[in-house]
Structures are given as C-alpha cells and as structure tokens.
Amino acid sequence: MHHAAPKTDEQELALHSPVPVINALSDLYHPTQILADLLTLDEHYAPDSISASTMPAEGVFGSLLSYLTQQKHDPFAGLKGKKMAWIGDTNNIINELLVTVPRLGMKLAVASPKGYDKVDPRVWARV
Numbered sequence: 001m002h003h004a005a006p007k008t009d010e011q012e013l014a015l016h017s018p019v020p021v022i023n024a025l026s027d028l029y030h031p032t033q034i035l036a037d038l039l040t041l042d043e044h045y046a047p048d049s050i051s052a053s054t055m056p057a058e059g060v061f062g063s064l065l066s067y068l069t070q071q072k073h074d075p076f077a078g079l080k081g082k083k084m085a086w087i088g089d090t091n092n093i094i095n096e097l098l099v100t101v102p103r104l105g106m107k108l109a110v111a112s113p114k115g116y117d118k119v120d121p122r123v124w125a126r127v
Helices: 009-016 031-045 060-071 092-104 121-126
Strands: 083-087 107-111
Touching: 031 092, 083 092, 092 107, 092 121
Parallel strands: 083 107
Antiparallel strands: none
C-alpha cells in the first residue's frame, strides 16, 4: 500500500485558495521575500510613484501589474546607487540579496560573525 507524503501548509493552502499561492522559498534562496523588501524600499525612496489614489479601483493586487505596465514605472529606479547592509548569519535571504541587489545597480555590505559567514558556492557562481 502506497501512502502519500503529507502536504505542507503551503500545499494545503493552495488546495483551498481562490487565488494562486506562490512559495518560491528554498534552503538556498527566498525571492518572494526580496521582492517584498524591494517594494518596501521603493515605497520609501519614491513614495509618490505608487499610491492608493493612483491605483485603479479594482484593488491593489489585481491592478499593480497593469499599473506598472501602463505607467512605464521602473520600481527600482529610485534604488540605483543605494547601499544596503546585512548584519547577521548567512542564509537564504542574504543569498538572494547577493544575487539580486547588484543587478539593480545597488551595493551590498555584509557583516556576518566568523563561523556563520559561509556562502554556498552556487550563490557565488550567480553573483
């Protein structure tokens, strides 16, 4: 008799969700977290670029992509030249920052305690 592996919380959520569930988290990377962080930085450095008053009435999530496409808004333009700092151990978040932040024209400073400062060679290959 074959038993199916138990479903993760995300798989269970996706089964019952009326909208797509995206979980791009892995031991090596966490792209959805970095997208959220970058959106927050964009809101801080370019607060007038996207606001509820300029969004179409169908809602923020449903209209964000169409808004950005129609407005030709580069959500990362205000981040070019900025420097981000990471203090802590190396993990999937800093791995994602290492491969993403330089591609946006940003600089990244990393301070990790000795013994907790190893970056996977697969990440360095993508930097």
